[in-house]
Amino acid sequence: EAGVAQSPRYKIIEKRQSVAFWCNPISGHATLYWYQQILGQGPKLLIQFQNNGVVDDSQLPKDRFSAERLKGVDSTLKIQPAKLEDSAVYLCASSFLAGERSPLHFGNGTRLTVT
């Protein structure tokens, strides 16, 4: 089966600019996650979707970050405006069901550098 697709792989922007990341989960996976992985740290959950509804966005900085999952398939994560501390790898993951009994499949991530 095809894996989780993410684009772009790399992005360099200046602070205060906007950026968007795209994720296409594995076909049939209802749950989609966006994680932020800062260098030297473990991934941190930003937002979780179940189909096209938000299940958990408690750790999403909503003043600058937004995400949507139209039609319950693809998802985009946007940062506007970006700050230096947003430099990180943004990982998208999907699972067939919500919960630990359905393992997460991760994409290769988008590495964002904010200068």
Add this chain to the structure above:
Amino acid sequence: AQSVTQLDSQVPVFEEAPVELRCNYSSSVSVYLFWYVQYPNQGLQLLLKYLSGSTLVKGINGFEAEFNKSQTSFHLRKPSVHISDTAEYFCAVSVYFGNEKLTFGTGTRLTIIP
């Protein structure tokens, strides 16, 4: 809230030697435990998981981990490592509260020395 501690940020090991990567967790409720591996420039891949039952869990690539409730640990082991095991390893915990999101540790970079 739950948390995960990976005490070793880097572990160098000679090829064919055994390795143990340490993971300790903190939680006031029952937990589910996971080990993920991240190869350079790739996403995370599930190595193994403990949900219930036998405390010794076997995963892919010859890795295994043992859940120790009294010591709140879930250490990862492999009896003989290979160059291809060079990667970053993340321990993660999840608690059941209807939305089982993962909390990751800071990772351990395993370097295999030829």
